[in-house]
Amino acid sequence: MSRPELRLSSSAFRANIDAVRARVAPSTLMLVLKDDAYGHGLSWAVDAAVHAGIEWFGSYDIRTGLSVRRIAGGDARIFAWVTSTDEEIDHALMQRIDLGVGTLDYLRRIIARAEALGRSARVHLKIDTGLHRNGILPEDWAVAVAEAREAEHAGLLEFAGVWSHIAEASDADDDIAHEAFLDAVRVVRESGANPTALHLTASAASWWRPELRGTISRIGAFCYGIRSAEGPELDGIRPAASLVATVVDLDGDRVSIGIGSFDGLPSTLSGSRVGTPGGARTLVSVGHTASVVEGWPGARVGDEIVVFGAGERGDTSATTLAERIDTVGEEILTRLTPRVRRVVAD
Template sequence: MSRPVLEISTARFAANIRAVQERIAPSALMVVLKDDAYGHGLGWAVEAARDAGVQWYGSYDVASGIEARRVLGDTGRILAWVTSTDAEIDEALRARVDLGVGSAEYLRRIIARARHLERRARVHLKIDTGLHRNGLLPSEWESVLVEVRAAESAGELALVGIWSHLAEASDAEDDEAQRLFLEAVRVAGQTGATPDALHLTASAASWWRPELRGSVSRIGAFCYGVRSAEGPELDGIEPVARLGADVVDIVDGDAVIGIGAFDGIPSSLAGCRVGTPDGPRELRRIDATTSVVAGWTGAAVGDRVWVFGPGDQGEDSATTLAERIDTVGEEILTRLTSRVRRVVTP
């Protein structure tokens, strides 16, 4: 049985990046790389984004940041924002990966490791603006800034960014989050130089709320052509990846394709629309290693069926599939197993 394939288009990725950059300018794009670049492959994503002129990369964890640095060499800026171990801090400092800091305890560990290695740490200090996904409380912001500036004076640290996450629960709550964020930036500016990298918004808010953007915008899903669940289509954005499987049998007029739940396709997606050589058809059943698609005239073993993608043959996008089962398009992509071959196209 042939293996299913995830076809990944470098040209579509580059076009999406251009569309995002035009949309958010003059804010700089930080391409987010979490979950192995949303299942597309981190090394490929970094190389393609670099060739498209991207300067900022959001790696989430240090290990991904190290891999991004391997691809980028001496170019580009990388931010790893998850709280990390001392060993990971050391790796980040050696690889010139910026660190996101959301607690005084983590800040102190970074300063201690920078002192030990005699390397200056570059940090982005996070203010909690209401999401409560770590971050310094406004009540502790000033006292932590005292420690930051002391470490800067000692040559152990450079405050290069201030950032936060939006809850994106309502416009009013996001407006209040921006107020708290800008106040934190103002207070930081009273204690020393204001960092160049100010970033509050991720994909959705960066796209739809230009007044909330900072000097940098963290955007992941949209760069890969994955729109927000229940959200509108995005001008100039197309899915970068499409998932295909070949027909392995014809049974009672229906096509049996070589992909199933063991490959990461939720069995609850039965009933969705997939693309065939003769246009869209219903995906009738998802079994362990195969699935059954409503047949078409002339269907034959070896025909390619597209489970999701940009819609060239009538298939739905990953996000449209996700909406059927109350999740997000990223999950449809990232749950695919290693049996699905990743094939990069120009």
């Protein structure tokens, strides 16, 4: 193996999905796929999720949503929530992608494109519950709801959902956000038919705060086996990917492995523990294309080192590494460059 590999376990991924679904039921799991499925590879993740019975996908942007549509087929529900161009809106309408709408301007542009194309847009309005991340302000909410209902009556829009993000900074702050969300939902219900998709929570809040869940829970990291930084281990969840590199050189009581910062491995991870045939050893330093690891008796060129992941020698997770440098496990995975081959292990 001349290049490092991110080895993907479809069985672990599907087992994680099953564990998350059981945890959040009766809320429906929306599998989030942003950042190329958290660095795992979009095609692999969507295909495995379809086989696991996932019906809702969170694509973040329309471009990713279009790729999901090609892989998952026409029956999947795909939710894209980043504000997009008119051309992207046109593609979304043609491919029946649900659109998350966080501003009045975006809502009006979607309605205008729906009218121009003679198509109906499926829309989820986002209320700002205090995080201030692209949401309609409470003082503008009634206007947005009224315009959405008017477009719905004209056949230009399906008012499919209400959603928001929460900070997950404290239970008290999230309770306040939940109350604001419920108040926004009440305004929508008073205006007409009840939208079926209500979603407020992502991974951590969906897992730990069942009272905050709506009819849908948007979950990405936990499905891939990425726990929250400083958070506890999760029952039934294990990493769906392992980062593996081989020994390329021996130098006394140290070995060189074929992975470095050019592969996306942060140089600040020196001092971390990695899995070797001789047990856990220290990652001494990270170079551009190779790194140095503390040796073990009988080390040989070609031996495999598990930098993180599941398995007999993969007791270090991406989040464990991330905590050393004050970040999150998602960053460790999404930093990996195309030099790291994605390989389906099972």
